[in-house]
Amino acid sequence: MSKKTIYFIFLSLFLISLHFAVSADEKSVTYTAQSLEADLLNNKPCKRLEGNVRFTFHQTGIVLSADKVYKYDDEDLIEAQGNVQMVDKQGRLIKADRLTYYSETKLATLQDNVMFESENVTCYTQQLVYDMEKKQSSFSNGVKLLQNEMILTSTNGMYNGITHTATFLGEVVLSDPRYVVYSNQLSYHTTTETASFSGPTKITAEQGMLTTAHGGIYQIAKKYLLFNQGTLDIKDLSLFADRLELFDAKDCVATGHVSLRSKVHNMVITGEKATYSAKDKKTEITGQPLLTSTINDELIYLRADTFIVLEKENIKEKHNPIHEIHALNNVRLYQELIQGIADGAVYNSSDNTIRLQNKPVVWCGNYQITGEDVHLAILEDEQVKMFVNKNLFMASADPVGNYNQVKGHKMTADFQKGAIEKMSVEGNGESLYFILAENNELVGMNHMKCNLMEITIKENQLERMEFKPKPNGVFYPAEKIKEEQMKLEDFVWYGEKWPTKENILAMNPLNEI
Template identity: 30%
Template structure:
């Protein structure tokens, strides 16, 4: 909010004493017709047609008037017009009490000073206290701005203006609504009280409980406010706006809610740079993405959300000490790029992914989600997968690139290895007897999983294999170079989302029940079987029924 937006309001309400003259100055008058009249013991002059009053530099025109010489008062009626220098005031009625220094204007009052205009039906000004006030709705207008309120007061001595009830300021760049607006032309500080709402031309909005505007610096502070940006609704204990730099800051219990996706970002501080379309969140921020089966959590030192006219370039970046948690997948790395348009997550700088009994590392990892379910994982360069079998032994695969495919429940199904493939795979008889280890070199191979445990391997392109029976197997032969089982780094839910406690889980069943309730509300018959399955707590059947039911549901109109 710029200084001019509020300064002109004060100018419009500055009723200088010159306009109304000084207390005790005698009033001079003339008219086409002048008669004496009496109301009881009170004598007065009755003036008709082309009535003119003068007092010092002020001239009052009207159609008719009563003048009380003893009390130095007058009442003017019909096309009242007051002129003094650059000020012109018109109304249908004026009561002026010269000795008391009170001017009371009534009905269709219009106060003009240059290009600034005040419209109201009741306007009073006290020359003694130098306080002016309009009642029963007032509207102040200049060539750029309009302010309306039910009641307004201006204190000339302290240079303070107060506007009460249904305050609306319409300016070229924004609209402001408030219950109360106070402004000091000395400190250049404006204060709103009660619910305050600002809507900017660029679409940014602020919803708060009162605020402080430093108009000289174009800075505003709100308590417990909400900012609406292009992609997010941002709330915080304190909102700071710098209109010159176009920077918006939220502090304390910050929550950013995506308008497009089920994404929430929590942190201690958020800074929105409007000109760049960048929101940065500090204070160990947490991103939550509500998915179909569960919730994806990601914590980091810093989170950055980037807006773009090209939706394919809109993304969320995370930096340093990143921890990720999903019910059937956990991860860590030092930087992340999350592209919202295709739900792809790119992990960089020592990325690690854990999926049930498996661990995957590489130079970079890409995760592709489809309908909120992890479908494809790509490990690029120096890929290394470790999977623990039923005996606790470490099956190991490494290669240049790995691509994993996941089923509709987010469980890994298979993994393709391309380039420089090398494998140490323990052969079991049943689930409890190890009969040897296969050591294989092959440029292309496919791993298949059952219940997230490696089940078998297929080899292509001239594999070189060596089978080592248990009695010949030395410990140093069991591990590939660069083997590093990092289970102690695997994050728990409470370590990622710190408001949880050890042992807490966001279960699939919780999300399935939520999804089923939504379907039941819209299509109770179509999901009757799903609801029955929920009661049995059979998660696989529930998902199956959900997927089967959805294609047959009535389409939304």
């Protein structure tokens, strides 16, 4: 065999070895490349590897590949350039334009167009520091994390590959089809798809906005959001609670110290639990709820077992919806001019009207009014307009304990500062009126029956009474009045149930008036 042939075979074997098995002396790292040359970089001797460069770190199971790698001779430093990729045993992948790795600290710094992939999570950043031993990454100069339909961005962040938890700090924004979360600190578990946020946080959704100073959690896959001491703003309503839970950005459950406030009508309802349905535009409040509203600079209190707030379209002002509030069971009403009880009530915040239903009893001044349905309109200048439909019965006690009484089918009345000014009674009208002398001695009693009564009272004194058609009436002198004649049929005095401000507020354990 000629010397030329032997030289050719030797050269071919040498080139093959460079391509497949350029190997390090260290047992923990092996590397291959298409070419290997001695070089001097930054005045430091090194090896320059080019062409399909591949480093295998056997201790951690990580494989590094790049177009070009510089391995320094006198220090444990590797610098990689061009199409840099790192892959571990679990298939986690990191891509970048440049890499610097110190084998002593096991820290790799990747820069420029960095992409990190782990299972179904992808991160983008301009700089990433990766701890090969601890499987931990830290991001700086901005980071974006994507998983399914969720996008999470932040100024800085860290990812733990063992616990599958990412922590983000500074200008954190998480967005998906349901919510956009703004926070300064957020932890995200990539396996359970759960985000935990700390400190001041704001969340926007189609239905409104949520804010809290105490953080919470968002389970993305379950479409479940939990707030601690948060506020949910829905159009012109604001719902605060110790604990707020939202489901699919549509329904909400609030517990603890619950407060529902109208931003337009100066009204608030407190309670222990509230539920909100976006589909029905309905909020239900339970747990000894109390409604407080300001009407003409006067506070009005309404107590019930349950409040249901319905949002209805305002035809005249579409941007200003009407809130119709239904009070259910054990209703108690207190305002300085008017008080009442019932088993049901409807309060309209836009026009300050209250409709008492199911056995209502109303007190205005010294007058007790009952009927199947009582409608109150609270007007300006301490005026109250009252409508009673069906089975009207009105009574008032005089100074000596007699009860003046009026009954009929329905009534319309105007009250000024708690005193009747005008009253109209229609249908089967009947009245008892006791006449007193100046010393309050009983003079006699008028008993009248008529289809229509028109009554005007001034300074609590009967000024005019008109009957249509001609009434049937009897006057009984005091000495001829029998006890059974002093009460009209169906007369009941409910004085022991007369609400006061003190007994209404005493039922409120939250003391948030």
